[in-house]
Amino acid sequence: MRSTRQAIALTLAGALAVSTLAACSSSGSGDDDGDGGSTDGGKVTLKVVSLLPGSEQEAIDAFNAQVEEFETANPDIDIEPEEYEWKATTFAAQLAGNTLPDVFEIPFTDAKTLVENGQLADLDAQFRELPYADKFNPAIIEAGTGPDGHVYAIPAKNVYGVGLHYNRDLFEAAGLDPDDPPTTWDEVREDAKTISDANEGVAGYMQMSQNNTGGWQLTVNTFARGGRTQEVADDGSATSTLSNEGTKDALEWLQAMRWEDNSLGSNFLLDWGTINQAFAAGQVAMYTSGSDVYTALVQTNAIDPEMYGLAALPLEGDDAGVLTGGTLAAMPADVDDAKKEAAMKWIDFFYLGKLVDEDRAVADAETLVANDQPVGTPVLPMFSQEQYEQNQEWIADQINVPLDQMTSYTDTMFDLPLVGEPSQKTQEIYALLDPVVQAVLTDENADIDALLEDADAQAQALLDQG
Incomplete structure (x- = not known):
């Protein structure tokens, strides 16, 4: 039997499937007085996440245009954008050091722990004022809900299923x-070798391996082969199952590609940002990541749309599934109500209103198109398949992503067997798995069984801490 926390992760996947089928260092909690105050001459100053560091000027221009539109409609709010990239290895220190924006982004996996630790602001009253608050997929809202039933983190964007991204030119x-x-892992291996043999210096396929992304993507590969990395009982006790056959098969597959095929290139220390960069530069032909990554590739890596392809993740074996996740918007625990109210207006404007309101959807899409930014990147519905399809109709004239190069994914996206990420000690266990992936990629004699046995013991020790 599964605990509530495990059920949340799996309910997210199940409910999505059901509904779809039916940063500069600054204070994150106010002004220099340090008391969470938020006004300056009657104006609320709100520091918000803008774009990834190093984003293209067109993306910056589009964001600034959105800020200008918002401030015109809300003259009592002053938006201060800050570049931001969530990384598991730095986020905790940023939050503890009070160096995050007032509105920051976190993955679904982190909200529960942050709420339990008292590190997030209670946004329930402000959230309930949204006219569409009761329309969200309940499992998605649950990801940011505390044990008191209050909402602390708002579903913001990027509810994704992992896909296979590939370079059409290569x-x-x-x-x-x-x-x-x-469409199968054997075919991925065959194509990776063919591409590497034909294109000197190119990795036919590559796997992320650091800053917790090695563990994240190894979990993706495990789920896709029918394995699971932990089991949680109704009483909340958790058992690590890292030595399952799906994880072993995934690592043996990587080991063969690295040491028999020589198809994984030469850079074995990539994370989410650097593998995106390598892919856009034509150094990696295939990799797995969230279906929404095309937007980041355009905004930050100036990818040529003609070379991009998105395919469905290969699934093999009983109980195989596609890992799903997403992004929540949250605030530090000590912000005052004025900032909370300003933040909810911004979250409504920037993230959510465009999904449920035709005028807002069209205006947002027109702003993005005017600045050469992508519109229509495939994501999973935050509300329902019906609402998603309605939104796509509203912005049909503005959609500019190469959807005809993504049909392998989009033709199946509403039928994906979705699986939520492991629910306990998620990021800590991902971190334990990074060196396992790195060892397989850098040591020809790496003992996969021994590596997993050691990681399993460490993971269980973490889980036993509760």
Whole structure:
């Protein structure tokens, strides 16, 4: 039997499937007086997440245009954008050091622990004022809800299922059909070797391996082979199952590609940001990541749309599934009500209103298109399939992403067997798995069984802490 926390992760996946089928250092809690105050001459100053560091000027221009539109409509709020990239290895220190923006972003996996630790502001009263508050997929709202039933973190964007991203140009250069991407892991391996052999210095496939992304993507590969990395009982006790056959198969697959095929290139220390950069630069032909990553590739890596392809994640074995996750908007615990109210207006404007209101959807899309930014990147519905499809109709004239190069994913996205991320000690266990992935990629004699046995014991010790 599963605990409530495990059920949340799995309910997210199940409910999504059901509904779809039916940063500069600054104070994150106010002004220099340090008391959470938020006004300056009657104005609320709100520091918000803007874009990833190093974003293209067109993306910055689009964001600034959105800020200007918001401030015109809300003259009592002054928005101060801050570049931001969530990383598991730095976030805790940023939060403890009070160096985050007033409105920051976190993954679904982190909210419960942060709420339990008293580190997030209670946004329930402000959230309930949204006209569409009761329309969210309940499992998505649950991700940011505390044990008191209050909402502390708001679903903001990027509810994704993991997909296989591939470089169409590299496929074509290797004599492969870019309109026929691989559908099994054996085909991924075969195509990776073909591409590496035909394109000197190119990784036919590559796996993230640091800053917790190695563990994240190894979990993706585990789920896709029918394995699971932990089991949680009704009483909340958790058992680590890292030595399952799905995880072993995934690591053995990587080991063979690295040491038999030589198809993984030469850089074995990539994370989310650096693998995006390598992919956009034509150094990596295939990798797995969230379905929404195309937007970041445009905003930060100036990817050529003609070379991009998105395919469904290969699934093999009983109980195989696609890992799903998403992003929540949250605030530090000590912000005052004035900032909370300003933040909810910004969250409504920037993240959510465009999903449920036609005028807001069209205005947002027109602003993005005017600044050469992507509109229409595939994500999973935050409300329902019906609402998602309605939104796509509203912005049909503005959609500019190469959807015809993503059909392997989009044709199946509403039928994906979704699986939520492991519910307990998620990031800590991902961190334990980074060196396992790195060892397989850098040591020809890496003992996978021994590596997993050691990681399993460490993970269980973490889980036993509660």
